[in-house]
Amino acid sequence: MGTARTGHGPRVEPVRIGLIGCGKISAAYLQAAPSYPVLDIVACADIDRPAAARVAAESGLQAMDVDALLACGDIEAILNLTVPAAHAPVNLAALQAGKHVYCEKPFAVDPAAGAAVMAAARERGLRVGSAPDTFLGAGHQTVRALVDAGRIGRVVAATAIWLGHGHEGWHPSPAFYYAPGGGPHFDMAPYYLTALVHALGPVRAVTAMAGRAFDTRTVGSGPDAGTTVPVQVSTHLSGAIELVSGCIVTIALSYDVWRHSNPRFELHGTAGSISAPDPNGFGGPVRVADPGAEWTEAPLGAGPTRNARSIGLADLCIGLRTGAPHRCNGELAQHVLEVMDALDRSAEQRSQVTIDSRPERPAPLPERPAPLPEGPASLPERPAPARTDWPERLRERSLPRRAHVVEPAPRLSGAAGEDPVVPGSQHEQEPLPQVLLGGRAAGGDAGKAAQLQTDVTDLKLHARLRRPIH
Numbered sequence: 001m002g003t004a005r006t007g008h009g010p011r012v013e014p015v016r017i018g019l020i021g022c023g024k025i026s027a028a029y030l031q032a033a034p035s036y037p038v039l040d041i042v043a044c045a046d047i048d049r050p051a052a053a054r055v056a057a058e059s060g061l062q063a064m065d066v067d068a069l070l071a072c073g074d075i076e077a078i079l080n081l082t083v084p085a086a087h088a089p090v091n092l093a094a095l096q097a098g099k100h101v102y103c104e105k106p107f108a109v110d111p112a113a114g115a116a117v118m119a120a121a122r123e124r125g126l127r128v129g130s131a132p133d134t135f136l137g138a139g140h141q142t143v144r145a146l147v148d149a150g151r152i153g154r155v156v157a158a159t160a161i162w163l164g165h166g167h168e169g170w171h172p173s174p175a176f177y178y179a180p181g182g183g184p185h186f187d188m189a190p191y192y193l194t195a196l197v198h199a200l201g202p203v204r205a206v207t208a209m210a211g212r213a214f215d216t217r218t219v220g221s222g223p224d225a226g227t228t229v230p231v232q233v234s235t236h237l238s239g240a241i242e243l244v245s246g247c248i249v250t251i252a253l254s255y256d257v258w259r260h261s262n263p264r265f266e267l268h269g270t271a272g273s274i275s276a277p278d279p280n281g282f283g284g285p286v287r288v289a290d291p292g293a294e295w296t297e298a299p300l301g302a303g304p305t306r307n308a309r310s311i312g313l314a315d316l317c318i319g320l321r322t323g324a325p326h327r328c329n330g331e332l333a334q335h336v337l338e339v340m341d342a343l344d345r346s347a348e349q350r351s352q353v354t355i356d357s358r359p360e361r362p363a364p365l366p367e368r369p370a371p372l373p374e375g376p377a378s379l380p381e382r383p384a385p386a387r388t389d390w391p392e393r394l395r396e397r398s399l400p401r402r403a404h405v406v407e408p409a410p411r412l413s414g415a416a417g418e419d420p421v422v423p424g425s426q427h428e429q430e431p432l433p434q435v436l437l438g439g440r441a442a443g444g445d446a447g448k449a450a451q452l453q454t455d456v457t458d459l460k461l462h463a464r465l466r467r468p469i470h
């Protein structure tokens with residue numbers, strides 16, 4: 001087993017990961033994960049065995065049955081990319097098998113299921129993480145830095161608006177978007193709510209109204225094209241959210257809107273306003289307006305600017321190796337789930353719903369990457385790849401490279417890793433940036449801080465570390 005270097009020299013052993021759920025979003029994870037040398041995704045499984053076999057063949061993973069993967073002693077953590085209804089059951093099964101787990105959003109279809117996952121993890125001393133990790137992108141890290149620096153004063157108001165016409169036009173199996181755990185408030189709200197809590201702190205109360213324009217949706221692509229799926233959830237929701245800080249947020253989420261021209265996400269303070277980027281992406285632009293002045297674009301700070309789905313999992317894995325807390329953690333995801341559920345309940349009951357949980361804001365990424373150590377000492381020579389049967393993409397990644405030569409990552413292609421969007425949004429394709437993940441220990445324990453410098457040199461070395469699982 002090789003080791004991954006960190007920005008300060010120490011090495012960490014990559015975490016061997018089994019992926020469960022080989023659908024659409026798995027491609028985005030498998031494209032971005034090799035940028036984080038702490039991640040070693042080795043196997044995949046799906047209740048749809050051909051799906052697992054396909055992803056295994058494309059990505060050089062080992063396809064396994066779900067039970068066999070969970071029982072595999074050589075796998076330390078599970079990446080759960082199943083549909084929302086399976087998130088909590090698969091998370092629980094992973095924890096019961098003694099594995100750490102990171103899952104896609106929403107954390108669960110209801111707060112009780114999420115709480116059961118958290119309890120199981122506590123009982124076993126295991127870690128739980130959850131998407132979204134897009135708030136670790138340069139866009140929302142910059143928003144956070146501006147807020148923390150007091151650039152717009154005390155933040156008193158915000159707007160969070162995602163309006164679209166649902167996902168049946170492009171997703172071949174869109175039923176889960178219209179089943180419990182779906183709807184725009186469980187599917188898209190996690191991006192907005194997580195970015196809000198990251199920037200401004202937790203939610204105290206919500207109130208909402210909700211509706212539904214259609215009782216069925218027609219599948220637009222894939223083998224089921226032309227068939228319909230039932231709509232079991234609200235597909236339009238408008239609400240107000242009060243943060244513990246006192247900030248009042250206007251939120252609107254819809255699958256019933258064909259086109260709109262509202263800004264997605266804005267924060268308004270006593271000394272100015274911030275126009276924040278789409279929290280379903282990693283990049284900018286971030287714009288700031290002083291009182292009475294026009295918007296000006298702020299330079300982006302720490303964090304990736306393009307598809308980096310898996311950065312949250314990498315942060316969790318660094319935490320496993322160093323003891324540092326991870327940012328996309330279960331407490332944060334459970335709080336966001338409680339808010340989504342409260343929006344639903346508020347609309348049903350026509351009353352305000354209070355939220356009791358108070359997660360910490362996740363630590364921001366360090367502003368600047370730590371300098372790389374000089375010379376090749378911290379990266380051992382590793383043997384050339386033995387696998388010649390890997391797909392072209394992995395073989396290219398496995399070519400030997402000089403240690404510490406930082407170069408642009410290969411261009412991403414295919415799934416951009418962002419949830420589909422309303423017209424006008426960009427699925428940008430650009431080199432992955434050099435990223436520093438800093439594990440800042442709770443209570444500012446700088447001695448426990450651990451930083452991981454990733455670059456594509458490590459990416460290629462990481463690819464060479466692959467070995468069969470036992």
Ligand SMILES: NC(=O)c1ccc[n+]([C@@H]2O[C@H](COP(=O)([O-])OP(=O)(O)OC[C@H]3O[C@@H](n4cnc5c(N)ncnc54)[C@H](O)[C@@H]3O)[C@@H](O)[C@H]2O)c1
Nearest residue numbers: 021022023024025046047048081082083084086104105419
């Ligand atoms: N598709 C996207 O663009 C996108 C983007 C961001 C997040 N997400 C989230 O990722 C998750 C998956 O979305 P997707 O689009 O990849 O869905 P998908 O339907 O394409 O894939 C889900 C896969 O999970 C498998 N599965 C379901 N239950 C399972 C179980 N119990 N055990 C093992 N495998 C199981 C299915 O067979 C399927 O192959 C969802 O929660 C979604 O909200 C999707």
